[in-house]
Amino acid sequence: MKKTLFINLASVVAILLVSEIIIRSLNIVSLQGFEKNFFYKDQNITFNKPNVQVKVAGKKVKTDENGFRIPIKNYKFYHNKQTILILGDSVSFGFGVSETDSFVGISRYKKEKNFLNSSVIGHNLVSYLHLLKKYNKDPNYKFKDVVIFLCLNDIHLSEGVVSANEIKKKEKEINEGIFINFLKNKLFLKLNFYLREKSSLFNLVKGLASNSTKRHYEYMLWKYNEENSLIKYENYIKDIKKFSIQNNLNTKFVLLPYTYQV
Numbered sequence: 216m217k218k219t220l221f222i223n224l225a226s227v228v229a230i231l232l233v234s235e236i237i238i239r240s241l242n243i244v245s246l247q248g249f250e251k252n253f254f255y256k257d258q259n260i261t262f263n264k265p266n267v268q269v270k271v272a273g274k275k276v277k278t279d280e281n282g283f284r285i286p287i288k289n290y291k292f293y294h295n296k297q298t299i300l301i302l303g304d305s306v307s308f309g310f311g312v313s314e315t316d317s318f319v320g321i322s323r324y325k326k327e328k329n330f331l332n333s334s335v336i337g338h339n340l341v342s343y344l345h346l347l348k349k350y351n352k353d354p355n356y357k358f359k360d361v362v363i364f365l366c367l368n369d370i371h372l373s374e375g376v377v378s379a380n381e382i383k384k385k386e387k388e389i390n391e392g393i394f395i396n397f398l399k400n401k402l403f404l405k406l407n408f409y410l411r412e413k414s415s416l417f418n419l420v421k422g423l424a425s426n427s428t429k430r431h432y433e434y435m436l437w438k439y440n441e442e443n444s445l446i447k448y449e450n451y452i453k454d455i456k457k458f459s460i461q462n463n464l465n466t467k468f469v470l471l472p473y474t475y476q477v
Contacts, residue, residue, distance in 0.1 A: 254335070260345050261335050271336075272311035281355075284332045286314045286323075298329040298357060300350060302343040303364035306471055308334035331358065339369050340451035347455060351462055361459065361466040367435045367473050370448045432475035 250269045253276075254261050263282040268275060279285045301307055301319055309317030315324075323330045333346055343363050350356045438444045452468075459466035 258345070260342055261337060263335055274311060274313050276314070281331070282333070284308060284314055284319075284334065286320060293327055293329055296328050297360065298331065299360045299362060300347075300356070300358045301330055301332045301334055301362055301364070302338070302346055303334040304338045304366065304368075305334070305336040306366055307332065307364040308336060310336060331356065334364070339372055340365075340448065340455070341372050344451055344455050344458070347458060347464075347466075351458075351464065359463065359465055361464055362469060363455070363466065364469050364471055366471050367432065367476070370438045370444050371435065372444075372447055372451070428473070428475040432473045435473075 250271070253264055253267065253269050253271065255264055256262070263278050263284065265278055265280050265282040268277045268287070270276065275287055277285055277287050277290075279290075307317075307319060309319065314320040319330050319332045319334075322328070331350075333350070335342070338346075347361065350358075455466065458464075
């Protein structure tokens with residue numbers, strides 16, 4: 216009996232380990248989480264710490280003296296070449312992706328231009344306007360081209376994810392299912408924070424069971440029915456455009472879809 220139990224247990228562990236290795240090798244799902252000391256706040260805006268090398272979503276991340284994300288190796292600044300300021304959140308930062316495999320990293324080497332990737336996880340239009348003004352007046356930054364990457368969640372004008380109160384307000388309209396209710400258990404929450412940083416298999420199972428892509432999409436979609444949110448969103452876009460014109464900056468916006476939209 217004990218031998219059978221041991222064999223079954225060993226088989227389950229072996230299957231889990233093999234599955235974990237396969238998922239990581241094929242890069243099906245990345246790890247989540249990041250080191251808390253990677254960030255700092257200044258004037259209520261979050262920044263990446265300068266001159267550090269840490270792990271974010273299981274990938275090594277390196278920043279320069281400005282806190283901009285750069286390649287781990289062979290970083291090159293092209294003097295007398297075009298310099299482009301990148302403003303964005305986790306997507307343009309390259310969350311869960313090696314810098315050289317991110318679209319900013321690929322562009323950096325293919326085009327041989329300077330990309331100042333100031334993207335920070337959780338940034339939004341409030342952050343972009345603040346940073347645009349900050350970097351434009353700093354003599355250490357010489358750029359005339361700016362690319363701002365916008366996602367569906369940029370209508371949410373507070374840094375980070377949707378607040379608990381907002382989720383509670385709309386959760387009756389979103390079919391979360393039994394799995395999500397289980398995720399709200401305090402014990403599981405602690406286990407969740409640990410496993411999402413350690414196991415790609417866990418993130419895959421959780422994503423499939425909770426339909427996370429749809430859930431995240433619906434958490435943001437309802438904000439577009441709020442007139443006040445739309446007005447604020449539009450005003451920040453106008454302020455950015457106005458500042459860009461006044462300071463002779465060539466600012467472009469790139470709209471990035473959520474996975475569920477694709």
